[in-house]
Amino acid sequence: MSHPLASQFNRLRYNLYAPFYDRIAVLFAAQRRRSINLLEPLADERLLIVGAGTGLDLDFLMPCHRLTAIDISPGMLAKLQERARELGLGIETRVMDGERLAFADGEFDAVVLHLILAVIPDPIACLKEVERVLKPGGRVVVFDKFLPDTGRAGLLRRSANLLTRLIATDINRRLGDLVAATHLIKTHDEAAGLGGFFRIALLRK
Template sequence: MRREWTSRFNRWRYDLYAPLYDKLAQGFAAQRRRSLGLLNPQPHERVLLIAAGTGLDLDFLVRCRHVSAIDIAPAMLRQLSERAERLGMAVRAEVMDGQKLEFPDESFDAVVLHLALAVIPDPLACIREVERVLKPGGRVAVFDKFLADRQRAPLWRRAGNLLARVVATDINRRLGDIVAVTKLQRIHDEDAGLGGFLHIALLRK
């Protein structure tokens, strides 16, 4: 019940944020470019964007011919579809919950989780679904705010998280704890800025 309530709240607040989202999130363009460069999706591969927002990742996926994008907020996807049209891309955009993907097993060669795992109410459910829809040998690009594995959040970060979770996101999740519920392998991890507050990782099935 709590997860469902949080998902409804996320839909409401991200519909509200949609007109301003590009201005708020465009500062992460370098990290998006780096993450997708590591993912290196090929033109023929099937790529899934989870919590795709307004489609800021599409600028770096223009050569990809088979892109699906999901988000829980319809207003976000409307802007994503407009961006795809401007870029000349045919993107399958659907309102969908990242905790319960409506795709068959082993549907995608690559999955993009940019600023997703810190926002989705149940990141463990999300990563399990990612593992399910990913083909053997498939890759996952992750860019988000994480605590270092085994690190305990300092007091200031725990206090700040109370506000962060109301506004948009959880800043105290650990990628290692999330990935551990799957058989996905973390093959790359790097500091992506703000003194290690941001991380980029590449996973493989």
């Protein structure tokens, strides 16, 4: 089920964050490089970035020339367009809800999901849409913060989540639960910072 109101709230807050976002998110350059290395995008493959934000992934996608970026926030996408111009990178950008992708089935070879599955109101709807727009055999790379697939979040983590969800992000989602709701197969999963709080995973259709 999609959540239009929650997505409108995301649009509002990320429009406000857009001028400052890079100061924090630039810290994840090493994880972006690693994640995109795992994805191994070929130059002529059609690649989609969902919740693309200000385009901090673009530095690592330079060889790709069939890029599409979507985001709910026009403010974030305006920053992405500036960055793409500076890099001399051609990219199609669309303001779009990641829970309802306006693309046909099987349009893309690969999808980048960086710091979106913990933010989007309904991550299962998003992942199912990603699965739909991927070609058979297509790949998805995920970089985000997740709760371990086994065990329960402690009281501190549950309390902290009340605040982090309001400001930016849910810290208590399980990647295993999200993937299990699709037919995607997880082929790789590794810790990517803060003792496994951040993870990078590769999925295949």
